[in-house]
Amino acid sequence: MTDHPSLLLRATDLIGHPVVTLDGGEAVAEVKDVVYGTAEAALLGFTLRRRGFLGGPMKLVLAWERVVTLGRHAVMIATEADLDQRNAVLVQEVKESRAHNVIGSEVITDAGRRLGEVTDVVVLVADRPEVVGYEIGGSEVLTPRSGGHVFVPLPETLAVSGQALMVPAAVEDFVSDDLAGFGASVERFRDHLRASP
Amino acid sequence: MRRLVKELLGTRVMSKTSAQRMGTVEGVLLDEPPQRVVALQVSRRELVDWVDVSGVGTDAVVVESEDRVRKAAEGREERAMAGAFDLRGKRVLSDHGNELGTVTEVELDEVSGSIEAVVTTEGRVAADRLRALGSYCLVVRHQPDAELAG
Numbered sequence: 001m002t003d004h005p006s007l008l009l010r011a012t013d014l015i016g017h018p019v020v021t022l023d024g025g026e027a028v029a030e031v032k033d034v035v036y037g038t039a040e041a042a043l044l045g046f047t048l049r050r051r052g053f054l055g056g057p058m059k060l061v062l063a064w065e066r067v068v069t070l071g072r073h074a075v076m077i078a079t080e081a082d083l084d085q086r087n088a089v090l091v092q093e094v095k096e097s098r099a100h101n102v103i104g105s106e107v108i109t110d111a112g113r114r115l116g117e118v119t120d121v122v123v124l125v126a127d128r129p130e131v132v133g134y135e136i137g138g139s140e141v142l143t144p145r146s147g148g149h150v151f152v153p154l155p156e157t158l159a160v161s162g163q164a165l166m167v168p169a170a171v172e173d174f175v176s177d178d179l180a181g182f183g184a185s186v187e188r189f190r191d192h193l194r195a196s197p
Numbered sequence: 198m199r200r201l202v203k204e205l206l207g208t209r210v211m212s213k214t215s216a217q218r219m220g221t222v223e224g225v226l227l228d229e230p231p232q233r234v235v236a237l238q239v240s241r242r243e244l245v246d247w248v249d250v251s252g253v254g255t256d257a258v259v260v261e262s263e264d265r266v267r268k269a270a271e272g273r274e275e276r277a278m279a280g281a282f283d284l285r286g287k288r289v290l291s292d293h294g295n296e297l298g299t300v301t302e303v304e305l306d307e308v309s310g311s312i313e314a315v316v317t318t319e320g321r322v323a324a325d326r327l328r329a330l331g332s333y334c335l336v337v338r339h340q341p342d343a344e345l346a347g
Contacts, residue, residue, distance in 0.1 A: 018333065022292055025331025071294015125293075 008179050009070060010135060011036075011043055011121040018051060019062060019083070020074045027051055028080045029058055035090060036102045036121060043121055043131055045090050046075070048083065059085045070129045102165070107136055107152060111169035115152065118165065122151060122182065132186045134165075150175050151182040153189040168193065199313060200253065202284070202303040210239050213251050214262040222258055225303075226277045227284075227312070231330045234310035238278055242268055253307040281332040288334040289317050291347025297322065298345075300335065320345040 011034045018027040029048040036043060045063040049055045060083040062075070069076045077083070084090075107115040116136035124132040133153045152167070153174050159166040174189035176182040202225055210219045224238035236244040237258065249265035250258060260266075269278045276282065289297040298318035306313055312324040315335065322345055326338040339347040 017294075020290060020294070020333060020336070021329070021331070022336055023329055025290075025329040025334045025336045027331075027333035069293050071291065073296040074290055074294040076292055076294045 007072065007125040008132070008183055009072075009123050009125060010179070011123055014046070014070065014075060014123075017070075018074050019046075019048065020076055021078070021080050022068060022076055023079045026080070027074075028077075029060065029062070029083060030055060031062075031075060032057065034121070035061075043123065045087075058083075061085065061087055061090045063087050063090050067129060070123060070125045102134075102160070105160075106164040107134065107167060108164050109167055109169040109171065113169070113172075115167070115172070116150070119149060122154075122179070124183065124186070133182060150177050151179060151185070153182075153186040155189070155193055198307050200305050200307040202305060204255075205237075205253070205258070205305075208255075209257050210237070210245065211257045211259050212261075212263050213259050217263065219260060219263055219266060224278070224280070224283065226274065227282065227330060229273070229330060231284075231327045231335070232312060232324060234305060234312075236274075239266060242278065244269055244274075244278065247310045250310075276332070282330050284315065284330070284335065287330075289315070289322065289337060290334040291337055291339045292328060293339040293347055295339075295347055297337065297347055317345070 014031050014034060017031045019029040020027050030051045032047045032049040034043060035045050035047060043064050045061055048058040048060055048062060050058055062083055066077055066082040067075060068078055102118050105118045107118060109115060116138045118134045119137040120135040121131055122133040122135060124130045131154060133151055135149055136152050137149050152171055155168060170192060174185045176185040205222050208222045210222060212219055220239040222237050225234045226236040226238060226244060228235045234247050236246050238244045243266050245260050245265050249261050251261055252259040269275045284300045284303050287300045289300060291297060300315055300317055302316040304313040314324055315322045322337050326340055328338055329336040337347060
């Protein structure tokens with residue numbers, strides 16, 4: 001078996017993943033939906049449902065900072081108490097997330113080019129999961145070879161409003177049209193930003 | 198000597214003091230995190246603590262005496278007796294959230310009762326990587342240089 005030191009996942013791929021406790025080996029919930037923030041254009045956490053065919057919704061939510069790791073088959077948390085129903089910020093974001101969140105936001109470069117709309121968030125799974133980019137659809141300028149979707153690296157800082165994400169124009173050189181090659185793009189893009197502030 | 202849990206199951210359990218047959222090994226109960234066998238299940242509701250086992254041979258498991266047989270305690274022990282933590286067929290998940298197959302066999306040291314390794318459908322995981330055992334899965338530590346890294 002090969003090792004997977006780092007792995008890129010679309011956040012929506014996590015829907016249906018079991019949430020498993022590291023201290024007990026129990027699947028305490030299943031990811032129902034991904035909650036995207038507006039302020040930081042990042043992942044805030046997950047809403048949950050009970051596992052199994054009678055799996056109804058749960059009032060408990062899982063905040064992003066409580067996630068220990070995300071893998072190909074499960075979301076790992078330390079202990080069941082990490083599921084929270086009093087996380088006011090997350091609960092509020094869940095209520096608002098359908099109205100306006102990063103999904104559907106326009107991506108515009110600081111040179112004034114519209115690159116497309118965010119269709120998903122890309123998470124790098126390493127020792128600590130991190131949002132590293134976006135999947136963008138509806139792009140007329142990036143002309144992907146197939147599928148109509150491209151992956152755009154996320155700068156470490158960027159301006160976000162309810163409607164749009166402002167990214168450096170240089171991002172266009174680091175776009176990838178497949179998730180497998182995207183990890184290298186993210187690293188090269190960040191190196192580039194650090195080298196030329 | 199190394200023994201497989203599979204070989205223990207079905208072995209008759211004998212009393213050392215009376216030489217009477219007390220039952221057969223129906224299951225093994227592990228500590229948590231899983232490192233060693235702490236008891237042998239000898240009937241649906243009864244077990245014998247590993248410390249009361251005087252010998253584990255190929256033909257019989259010998260227990261000090263009949264009075265060492267006890268009922269399962271409420272909670273985890275009862276759930277274990279009902280099969281919630283049976284390793285055979287159990288899903289193996291690394292603490293990085295990646296599946297490593299299902300358990301096909303558990304290797305034990307028959308003297309100490311400590312687990313040496315767990316064999317899965319994908320390979321072998323050493324006992325020092327076993328982190329937690331639940332009804333859903335066995336959680337093992339990610340180890341980059343291992344046969345099954347996780």
